[in-house]
Amino acid sequence: MRPAEPAPAVRLLLCDDHAVVRAGLRALLSSTDGIEVVGEAGSGEEALAMAARLRPDVVLMDLQLGSGMDGVTATRHLTATGNPPDLPTPRVLVLTMFDTDADIARAVEAGATGYLLKAERPAELFAAIRDAAAGRTTLSASVADHVVSRMRSPGPSLSERERDILGQLARGIGNREIARALFISEATVKTHLGRIYRKLGVDTRAGAVAMATRHRILP
Structure with a gap:
């Protein structure tokens, strides 16, 4: 054998x-x-x-x-x-x-x-x-x-598009520039921002970036 x-x-x-x-x-x-x-x-x-x-x-x-x-x-x-x-x-x-x-x-x-x-x-x-x-x-x-x-206790979960917008927020640019960079409307950016704020429990752009950095949601 x-x-x-x-x-x-x-x-x-x-x-x-x-x-x-x-x-x-x-x-x-x-x-x-x-x-x-x-x-x-x-x-x-x-x-x-x-x-x-x-x-x-x-x-x-x-x-x-x-x-x-x-x-x-x-x-x-x-x-x-x-x-x-x-x-x-x-x-x-x-x-x-x-x-x-x-x-x-x-x-x-x-x-x-x-x-x-x-x-x-x-x-x-x-x-x-x-x-x-x-x-x-x-x-x-x-x-x-x-x-x-x-x-057991899920944390904030963001969509790929919401993470894209957070990345643009971290660069310090406004809604109009974000819309241009991602090829979406300014109204869509505002809608996504509202969802991001609710998920992260914040009400400002700086707060969203700080919370996303803390949870390593941003790369």
Whole structure:
């Protein structure tokens, strides 16, 4: 009887805007069997291009990626349905320092398979990568606690359009400029602002930005 052949290695793409972090992860992951780092991306845009070319099984994604596309947006693109049949959709495993409700919710809504904190032990990271490749969800213990707490007592939940408007508010621009930037009417901006104020429990633009920053609703 022929011995069973070993399972193919998980093809992994790293995405983090810090070169030192990427180098450390590559060195760490090279110490374990069954995981092959096929590429490193320093931005969300680069991750999309490299994923299309390298076809990884899993993308290890940071959330904060400098001034370009953030990790949530990159995750949404990577996991979007409607990809060509010959271009498999990779699993995305978030690896970040942030464990706020807003960050977790945005990543999961974007299609992330798992959410891990950078403080985890190497063995936990290795296991999470293998689980992600197999389609299994992995959450850090503190992240799982946040998810359960959020289900028991949901915080403010804003739509994608409302978050867009909050982002414009944070830039300090008026309703007319927001309407132009988002290609909507000024009346629609006012309607969305009213909903944002009610959800956040505030009655001013500054209060909305402060509350959104506190809950990390804004990137």
